[in-house]
Amino acid sequence: MSIAFRDLSPRPTILQVIPALDTGGAERTTIDMAHAIVAAGGRALVASSGGRMLKELEAAGATHFEMDVHSKNPIVMALNVERLTRLAEREKVDLIHARSRAPGWSALAAARRLHVPFVTTYHSKVHEAPRIKVFYNSVMARGDAVIANSAYTAARIARIHAPDPARIFTVPRGVDTAAFDEAAVVPERIAGLHRRWKAGGQGRVVFLLAARVTRWKGQAVAVEAAAKLKAAGVENFELLLAGDAQGRDAYVNELEARIAREGLGEIVRIVGHCDDMPAAYALSDVVLAPSIEAEPFGRASVEAQAMGRPVIVSDAGGQRETVNAETGLAVPPGDATALAAAMRRLIDLGAEGRRAMGARGRAHARAHYSLEAMSRATLAVYAQLIADARSHPRAGRRQGKKRG
Structure with a gap:
């Protein structure tokens, strides 16, 4: 007993x-x-x-x-x-x-x-x-x-x-589904991040990758995917890389050089550590978790679902358990072409379609996590x-x- x-x-x-x-x-x-x-x-x-x-x-x-x-x-x-x-x-x-x-x-x-x-x-x-x-x-x-x-x-x-x-x-x-709830995030919190990050608005779809800035979290893959979208003529989106580099300056420099080389300065931003993740998710339209190695769990993808946001994750590890076809998309780890295609699919899905997928994610997170x-x-x-x-x-x- x-x-x-x-x-x-x-x-x-x-x-x-x-x-x-x-x-x-x-x-x-x-x-x-x-x-x-x-x-x-x-x-x-x-x-x-x-x-x-x-x-x-x-x-x-x-x-x-x-x-x-x-x-x-x-x-x-x-x-x-x-x-x-x-x-x-x-x-x-x-x-x-x-x-x-x-x-x-x-x-x-x-x-x-x-x-x-x-x-x-x-x-x-x-x-x-x-x-x-x-x-x-x-x-x-x-x-x-x-x-x-x-x-x-x-x-x-x-x-x-x-x-x-x-x-x-x-x-x-x-996940604290009371704190990670779009209804609990007052507009001033989102506006503060909008000003600080100069992101959102102008009808662009905002993709957020929230993770420590380290290679295995997939920031380089996301930047490459953004470059592929831009090369294909898709520019109505933004990619925000939020997270603490924790001294990995060489990797940050590598990302910044790639962003500059591909002419992505108006599309991709490295915004640093964020103390208000619910507001960050609320500012976004889609959340990315494209780790190049299997995540033991994958906290960001569950927090994003709790916030009612569709997610694109790597098809490996614990994220296979936390995300399903009703709440997001999965792509092979390290595959920038597949990630770009998934991003385009969610851009083309439109605001209503993304909201519907996000609502299913919210219900999924509340029920299981x-x-x-x-x-x-x-x-x-x-x-x-x-x-x-x-x-x-x-x-x-x-x-x-x-x-x-």
């Missing part, structure tokens, strides 16, 4: 460990779960090196502990074992949840020292080579529960790392592990000697 998180007494303290709180799906999920833990009456702690999302985390009611858990330096990682152990012991932590590899090794050691349950979420790609990388990544398959963000990721974990199948839980990434469903499933994993640990305490469980 399963136990609910709310039924546990005393209410649990959960420590999530993540490298930083700058941007990305793992970071967003950390904050979303902090909300859920607090709402369920628990204490939410996070250890990270900090970042631009820290204020949002604290607004969710979580307590943050700054720590160099992002470091891959073996000496720092060893020191982090002691730091996390002391933190978890002092705060009477009931469960440690690691969301990345470097902090995962330190968190695993701390959890084993204290005999508290250890959970991992495999947010990233599951590599099968080289051997040293597979071993390094294997910490994410060593949890008492291993959460996969898609069936695709779960299957790769099972094949490459082969943990006990009973420890693998598939919990799709959830709600934040509530993700939170409920994750809290259930926590609750069962904590209940089992409390029922069968191990000798020497130092943090369990004194329960306030």
Whole structure:
């Protein structure tokens, strides 16, 4: 018989460990779960090196502990074992949840020292080579529960790392469909981005690619597709590349050079990091997610659907699960010709056709990828592990000697 998180007494303290709180799906999920833990009456702690999302985390009611858990330096990682152990012991932590590899090794050691349950979420790609990388990544398959963000990721974990199948839980990434709702975005927010990005209007169809500016996210493929459309005489569109380059200046320079060389300056813009993604989606007509490698999940495509926007995704990985023919189009990864054809198809579909496809996407996201469903499933994993640990305490469980 399963136990609910709310039924546990005393209410649990959960420590999530993540490298930083700058941007990305793992970071967003950390904050979303902090909300859920607090709402369920628990204490939410996070250890990270900090970042631009820290204020949002604290607004969710979580307590943050700054720590160099992002470091891959073996000496720092060893020191982090002691730091996390002391933190978890002092705060009477009931469960440690690691969301990345470097902090995962330190968190695993701390959890084993204290005999508290250890959970991992495999947010990233599951590599099968080289051997040293597979071993390094294997910490994410060593949890008492291993959460996969898609069936695709779960299957790769099972094949490459082969943990006990009973420890693998598939919990799709959830989206806050109240925040990612076009009706909730006031016109002033859209107008602000319109002014800043000089985008939208003039009857142009606006395509948005929202992702970290890194090669595997497909920005170069999107720019090439835009060039192909322009060469074919199609110019009634704009392409916005929104995302943080995180120091990848060489790739940004490469994109800018290609944009200039193809004469795309009036069509393609690199607009940088965006703090208001619902407004960015609302400004757009179509969202692109043309990753050249398989996405473990593909958060942007689900957020876009929640916002009522048609999507064009790569036909690979987790995006095969999140997008269907009623809500968007899929093209082979890295195929700029196919991407250009899909973009033209949605241009030709017209505003009404795009709105109808977007409405189907909104219904799809609400039915299958709600934040509530993700939170409920994750809290259930926590609750069962904590209940089992409390029922069968191990000798020497130092943090369990004194329960306030």
